Amino acid sequence: MKIRTITTGISLESLQEKEKIKQAAEFNQQGQIEFEKQGYEVQTTRIATNSWEEYLQPLSKSEVINEIQSLEQLCQSLNIHFFNIGYADKPETIAIIPDINKNTSIIYCSSKIGDRQTGINFENARESAKVIKCISQETENGYGNFRFCAWANCQPNIPFFPTAYHTGNTSFSIGLELGDLVMEAFSQAHDILPAEQKLQLLLEVELKKIAVIAEKISDKFQVLYTGIDTSLAPSLDKExxxxxxxxxxMDGKFGNSGTLAISGMLTRVLKNVSVKICGYSGLMLPVCEDVGLATRANEQTYDITNLLLYSAVCGCGLDTVPIPGDITIEKITAILIDMATLAIKLNKPLSSRLFPIPNKKAGEMTRFNSPYLVDCKIFTVD
Structure with a gap:
C-alpha cells in the first residue's frame, strides 16, 4: 500500500501570505519523512487553499493571472509540485480558468456547479463546459484538463486533485493507493461476500497503522488531522x-454484469473502516489513470453511461474520460448536469474531469505524453 498524497489545506486572505505557504510546504516534508521512517512510500505532497475567489476576487483578469504566476514561481522555489487554488463559483471567474491553466504548469483548480442546499447551477455548468472545451484546444492533446474539474456536492478536505479545496484552520488529510490490497483480497476469494469480508479485515489492519502515524504527526507539529480519504486511487501498475x-x-470483464454489484460492495467497505475518514472515501474509476480500465475501454466493455451508473453506488464521478475533440459545449454541459443531478439526488460528492481530444474522433487512440496517464480509445458521446 502506498500513500498517494499528504495534502495540507490552508486558508489565504491574499497571496502575500507567503510564510503560510512556506510553513505548509515544510510540514508536508516533515510528514513525508515521518511516514517514510515507518516504511511507507509517499508519492506526492500537496497544498490546497480556500476558493481563489476569496483572495483574488477584487483583481482584474490580468492581475489574477500575474498573481497566480507569481504563486507558481514561489511554489517551484519551495519544491512544491502540486498546488490547488480551490474552486470558482461564479461564471465570470470560471471563465478565467483557461488563462490560469495556460499560463501555469503546477496549479490546479475546479468549478462548483451545485450542492445539496442550492441545487444545480446551470450557468456555472455551461461555463465549466466552455472551460473544458477551451482548455482542450489550447493545450497539447487536451492534457490541460488534467488540472481542472467541475464538481457538485463536494466538501473541503478531499486530498485528491483537482477537486481539493480548504476552509478554516490549517489541516491535513491523507490519500492512499489501495489497489494492491483489493487485488490481494479478491484473489483470495471466489465470490463477492468472502471478498468483502477479506477486504474489510485487510483495510482495518492497514488503515489503522496509517491513522496512528497521522495522529502522531498531528500532535508533534500541532496541525489538525482531518482523516484518510479511503478512495481506491488508480494504478498504472497492471498487477x-x-x-x-x-x-x-467476475465471470467476464469489467463493465459486464456484476460490475455494479462489486462497485457497491467496494464503497460499502471503504466507508465503513473504523478510522477517521474524509473526502470521497469511495471508488475512483479514472479511465486514463488505470491500465485495466483503459484496456477494457479499448474493448468497449463499458461507456460513459456505465460510469455514471457506477457513480450512483460508488465513487467520484467521471474521471480522466477521453471524449471526441469536436464535442459541442451543449453535450459537455449535459454530461456535467447528469453528474450534478446524481450528486445532489444521492447526496454524495461527484466530479467530472473530461478530456476532449483535439482533432480526434470516437474510437481513435489518445496520445498523451504524461507519466500519469495511459492511452486508450476515445469514448463515444451520444
Missing amino acids: NSIAFAYEKL
Whole structure:
C-alpha cells in the first residue's frame, strides 16, 4: 500500500501570505519523512487553499493571472509540485480558468456547479463546459484538463486533485493507493461476500497503522488531522489495476454484469473502516489513470453511461474520460448536469474531469505524453 498524497489545506486572505505557504510546504516534508521512517512510500505532497475567489476576487483578469504566476514561481522555489487554488463559483471567474491553466504548469483548480442546499447551477455548468472545451484546444492533446474539474456536492478536505479545496484552520488529510490490497483480497476469494469480508479485515489492519502515524504527526507539529480519504486511487501498475481486481470475482470483464454489484460492495467497505475518514472515501474509476480500465475501454466493455451508473453506488464521478475533440459545449454541459443531478439526488460528492481530444474522433487512440496517464480509445458521446 502506498500513500498517494499528504495534502495540507490552508486558508489565504491574499497571496502575500507567503510564510503560510512556506510553513505548509515544510510540514508536508516533515510528514513525508515521518511516514517514510515507518516504511511507507509517499508519492506526492500537496497544498490546497480556500476558493481563489476569496483572495483574488477584487483583481482584474490580468492581475489574477500575474498573481497566480507569481504563486507558481514561489511554489517551484519551495519544491512544491502540486498546488490547488480551490474552486470558482461564479461564471465570470470560471471563465478565467483557461488563462490560469495556460499560463501555469503546477496549479490546479475546479468549478462548483451545485450542492445539496442550492441545487444545480446551470450557468456555472455551461461555463465549466466552455472551460473544458477551451482548455482542450489550447493545450497539447487536451492534457490541460488534467488540472481542472467541475464538481457538485463536494466538501473541503478531499486530498485528491483537482477537486481539493480548504476552509478554516490549517489541516491535513491523507490519500492512499489501495489497489494492491483489493487485488490481494479478491484473489483470495471466489465470490463477492468472502471478498468483502477479506477486504474489510485487510483495510482495518492497514488503515489503522496509517491513522496512528497521522495522529502522531498531528500532535508533534500541532496541525489538525482531518482523516484518510479511503478512495481506491488508480494504478498504472497492471498487477494493481482496479479493473483487473474486479475480474477476479467476475465471470467476464469489467463493465459486464456484476460490475455494479462489486462497485457497491467496494464503497460499502471503504466507508465503513473504523478510522477517521474524509473526502470521497469511495471508488475512483479514472479511465486514463488505470491500465485495466483503459484496456477494457479499448474493448468497449463499458461507456460513459456505465460510469455514471457506477457513480450512483460508488465513487467520484467521471474521471480522466477521453471524449471526441469536436464535442459541442451543449453535450459537455449535459454530461456535467447528469453528474450534478446524481450528486445532489444521492447526496454524495461527484466530479467530472473530461478530456476532449483535439482533432480526434470516437474510437481513435489518445496520445498523451504524461507519466500519469495511459492511452486508450476515445469514448463515444451520444
